[in-house]
Amino acid sequence: MSAPLIRPRATIDLDAIGRNYRLLTARAGGRMPAGIVKADGYGLGAVAVARRLVAEGCDRFFVARLDEGLSLRSALPPGAAAEILVLDGAQAGAERELIAGELTPVLNDLGQIERWRTAAADAGRSLPAALHVDTGMTRLGIPATEADRLSAEPSRLHGLAISVVMSHLASADVPGSTQPATQLERFRRIRARFPQGAASLANSAGVFLGSEYHLDLVRPGISLYGGAPLPGCGQNPMATVVTVETPVLQVQHVEAGTTVGYGATHETDRPTRLATIAAGYADGLLRAAGPQRGSGGACRSVAVAGSLAPVVGRVSMDLIVVDVGHLPPGAVEPGTAVELLGPNRPVDEVAASTGTIANELLTGLSLRYHRIYRSG
Ligand SMILES: *Cc1c(COP(=O)(O)O)cnc(C)c1O
Numbered sequence: 001m002s003a004p005l006i007r008p009r010a011t012i013d014l015d016a017i018g019r020n021y022r023l024l025t026a027r028a029g030g031r032m033p034a035g036i037v038k039a040d041g042y043g044l045g046a047v048a049v050a051r052r053l054v055a056e057g058c059d060r061f062f063v064a065r066l067d068e069g070l071s072l073r074s075a076l077p078p079g080a081a082a083e084i085l086v087l088d089g090a091q092a093g094a095e096r097e098l099i100a101g102e103l104t105p106v107l108n109d110l111g112q113i114e115r116w117r118t119a120a121a122d123a124g125r126s127l128p129a130a131l132h133v134d135t136g137m138t139r140l141g142i143p144a145t146e147a148d149r150l151s152a153e154p155s156r157l158h159g160l161a162i163s164v165v166m167s168h169l170a171s172a173d174v175p176g177s178t179q180p181a182t183q184l185e186r187f188r189r190i191r192a193r194f195p196q197g198a199a200s201l202a203n204s205a206g207v208f209l210g211s212e213y214h215l216d217l218v219r220p221g222i223s224l225y226g227g228a229p230l231p232g233c234g235q236n237p238m239a240t241v242v243t244v245e246t247p248v249l250q251v252q253h254v255e256a257g258t259t260v261g262y263g264a265t266h267e268t269d270r271p272t273r274l275a276t277i278a279a280g281y282a283d284g285l286l287r288a289a290g291p292q293r294g295s296g297g298a299c300r301s302v303a304v305a306g307s308l309a310p311v312v313g314r315v316s317m318d319l320i321v322v323d324v325g326h327l328p329p330g331a332v333e334p335g336t337a338v339e340l341l342g343p344n345r346p347v348d349e350v351a352a353s354t355g356t357i358a359n360e361l362l363t364g365l366s367l368r369y370h371r372i373y374r375s376g
Pocket of ligand 1: 036039087168202203204205219220221222224359
């Protein structure tokens with residue numbers, strides 16, 4: 001018997017992140033991928049992840065928000081040559097902080113470009129910038145008409161040192177979609193007019209679509225963290241990064257006809273044993289995805305004592321209940337570790353069983369977990 005588990009914990013395997021980075025590098029034909037560490041490194045800790053990636057040779061990071069960029073910059077070793085790019089871009093009023101943090105805004109429209117060029121003129125030197133052109137995502141990015149104006153009036157980019165020209169794939173993980181090829185073709189045409197810096201198109205799924213999508217720089221996120229680049233398409237080539245375990249708090253023997261949890265949505269159909277576990281929606285388990293009355297059973301399970309056990313009743317803030325009646329008496333006791341995510345509960349399977357994707361599952365992981373970083 002292993003020692004009883006006291007606190008819920010998320011163990012993050014930095015060596016696995018290193019392996020995933022090297023696999024992605026090999027896949028991208030030896031080009032060092034950028035590290036996508038937005039949303040606190042997909043919930044796993046941007047600083048720890050970025051430091052590890054720097055050790056692997058990574059020298060470019062993408063974050064979403066200004067504040068994510070500032071905190072990453074201050075956590076990287078002073079003088080680290082790493083470029084930190086901010087996907088939100090140069091918003092009005094953010095210029096001074098972007099410059100002070102040595103951040104590269106990913107410019108998303110002519111207004112941002114104008115603003116950043118003015119900031120460069122005011123600073124009396126050139127400033128780093130990336131250009132994000134829209135090729136079909138219709139979210140962030142310079143629209144085609146603005147790209148036309150920009151190439152007709154190249155002086156709009158004077159004073160800017162363009163490090164990356166990029167676009168983002170909308171359907172790289174949709175089997176059989178023709179959208180990636182359409183976007184690649186549009187991007188190539190735009191790139192011909194903006195040949196500065198590194199050309200970049202591929203997210204995790206894009207890396208696995210084929211070498212024509214790799215260009216100069218790939219931008220994998222979820223695959224670094226162990227998520228399948230192409231979920232539902234064969235075996236996941238990425239190494240498992242995060243294992244989430246939490247203790248059993250109480251075990252009860254109950255009769256048939258016992259109701260469980262808020263709203264009494266579950267009723268036992270036989271005498272059984274129920275284990276109450278320290279994990280709830282405040283830890284990132286989706287309440288909306290919990291078992292519903294009449295759903296014919298649980299849609300989520302946990303790994304405990306070498307087998308899977310179904311979650312029964314509603315997910316509450318701090319607790320869930322699992323049915324462990326199929327396990328021998330004594331196999332599950334207070335202090336027994338239950339695996340919510342990890343080698344026995346792959347992140348993509350858990351995500352699918354709760355109606356979401358690995359990205360949302362990981363970014364929803366709570367700070368309440370005790371985080372342990374393992375390496376070496
Ligand atoms: C989040 C993001 C990525 C990484 O996407 P994954 O699917 O997690 O690999 C790449 N590029 C941009 C612009 C993004 O927003």
